[in-house]
Amino acid sequence: MSGPKTSQLEIERMIRAQLEALRSDVDHSRARARRRIAALLNELLDEAEGCAEAEEAAASLRQLAEAALAQLTAECAFTPATAMAESVARAERCSSRAAAIADAFEREAHPLAERIQRARAQAAAASEARDFTAVLAKAAKESVTAAAVEAARSFMADEHCLPSESSAVEAQGGSRSAPMEKAAAEGTAMQVEPVGGNLGRPSPAAVDESGTLIARNHVQEVARRALALIASPCTLPADRALLLETARELGPQAAAQLALLLPTMESNAAAMADLIALIEDAEADLRAQSVPFAEAFGTFATLEEAVGRLETLRxxxxxxxxxAYLKACIDAVMARHGYTIARSVTMGRDLMGTHRLFGREDATEGLHAFVSDAGDLMLQVAGLPGGIEAVEDGEVVTMEAAPGGARTERLLADQHDFCAVYDEIAEDLAAFGITNTVRYKAAPDTAFCREMRAVADVEARAGMAERDGIRASNESRGPGLTEVSPYGEDAAARREARKRRRSGNATREMR
Structure with missing residues (x-):
């Protein structure tokens, strides 16, 4: 039985688990690098916001981040190898490269960060100078020197340049109080109560003032954390709504209640940030490999939604x-049996999966292997009229019946020879941990003597035949008769047929 053979390929559970673990390691490494890049980018963009002098540096920073993220996708792509040790080494190289890309971004972003900080400082200094000039100008208009001096002192006080009363007292008398200074000057002694007396106990007013200060600082800290969560794109919508409602009137009592909720909200936001980084990394990885997937729009309402999205992409x-593992193993097995040249090709829309052609140098016969997304493997002998080297990677091909005669006999003999080779192929796949469960074996038959041809060549040949037919028809009508135009009604039908062939309908399903 050596016609086309169909089987089910299954990778051993242990190998699958190892590949999944390596995939997880690589994805988390890339996601960590992605978060480092995004965190520094957002921090510096926030600092540059509203400062026109920093816009150029901010634009350069965005371009630098885009280039780093593109590097992550292109240079840290993980592809399993036939040997697990090599797969592990590849995963480690991907993880190391991801960290190196993030390190390089931080180094290259440092000069831009300094430019942004200088621009902010210069803008702030210019603003202060303008304000100070305006104050002095107003005082000058009043033509009163005292007014100008008072205006300057007022400006300095607003900028916290003048010392407070407590600092002034300390500057004048060191650590001694004013009454002690006065007593020392007058040469009198003060009665000091021993430790444990009233002097060692704070007054009720001091206690109230201290408690008020602590409460105010607590409210400010709660407000700061709440505002950070409100501004974060990773905060859950329900948490953000509660924060917005509570922050309207954030008094001591509301702050105390909110302080109990903030740790959970911050934990949710951190978990969402990790999930979003993994999701963005997975989407970029799939796009780079041209793997179709449904796009997700908007934000995730819950962590469960984000987890579900990540599981779908994963x-x-x-x-x-x-x-990729099956492809690598099949290529290695085919090479052992002399099929040293391999090409990836594309067939009809109804045959979604991986199509590979295997051949030998100077041979016009080879093998066609098709692996479906479900793990089905189909192997069959295929004619290669121009040899395997005439087929380009990614070329769109179709299968046609062999022309007959000696060519059909040759392909039929190859079907018989393939019988023994198939059993050896199954044994070699088992050595890679791949179970090959045979589902269907066809006997050799001339019906399976088929050749693989490029669709472009088939269409070109059909076009030539069409033109030859039109020319022959016109010649048969003789001179003076109306010629059959290629743009007439019959030609329109033929043009539609060509369109169908170009859209993939001309590629016929393998039998």
């Missing part, structure tokens, strides 16, 4: 890894 990544 399933696609694992499927890609599984197919």
């Amino acid at each position: 399933a696609l990544q694992l499927q890609v890894d599984r197919n």
Whole structure:
């Protein structure tokens, strides 16, 4: 039985688990690097916001971040190898490279950060100078020197340049109080109560003032944490709504209640930030490999929604890894049996999966392997009229019946020879931890003597035949008769047929 053979490929559970663990390690490493880049970018952009002098540096920073993220996707892509040790080494290289890209971004962003900080400082100094000039100008208009001096002192006081009363007292008398200074000057002695007396106990007013200060500081700290959560894009919508409602009138009592909720809200935001980084990394990875997936719009209402999105993307990544492992193992097995040249090709829309052609140098026969997304493997002998080297990677091909005669006999003989090779291929796949469960074996038959041809060549050949037919028809009508135009009604029908062929309908399903 050596016609086309269909089987189900299954990777051993242990190997699958190892590949999944390596995938998780690589994804988390890239996500950590992505978060480092995003965190520094957002921090510096916030600092540059509202400062026109910092806009150029901010634009350069955005370009630098985009380039770093593109590097993460391009240079840290993980593809399993046939040997687990090599797969582990590849995963480690991906993780190390991701960290190196984040390190490089931080180094290259440092000069831009300094430019932004200088621009902010210069803008602040210019603003202060303008304000001070305006104050002095107003005083000058009054033509009163005392008024100008008072205006300057007022400006300095607003900028906290003047010492407070407590600091002034300390500056005048060191650590001694004013009454002690007065007593020392007058040469009199003061009665000091021993330790444990009234002097060692704070007054009720001091206690009230201290408690008020502590309460005020507590409210300010709660407000700061609440505002940070409100501004964070990773805060859950329900948490943000509660924060907005509570922050309207944030008194001591409301602050105390909110302080109990903040740790959970901050934990939720941190978890969401991790999930979003992993989701963005998975989406970038799948796009780079041209793997279709449903786009998600808007934010996630709950952590569960984000986890579900990540699991969907991760399933696609694992499927890609599984197919990559199968492809690598099949290529290695085919090479052992002399099929040293391999090409990836594309067939009809109804045959979604991985199509590979295997051949030998100077041979016009080879093998066609098709692995579906579900793990189905189909192997069959295929004619290669121009040889395997004439087929380009990614070329769109179709299968046609062999022309007959000696060519059909040759392909039929190859089907018989393939019978023994197939059993050896199954044994070699098992050595890689791949179970090959045979589902269907077809006997050799001329019906399976088929050749693989490029769709472009098939269409070109059909076009030539069409033109030859039109020319022959016109010649048969003789001179003076109306010619059959390629743009007439019949030609329109043919143009529609060509459109269908170009859209993929001309590629016929393998039998």
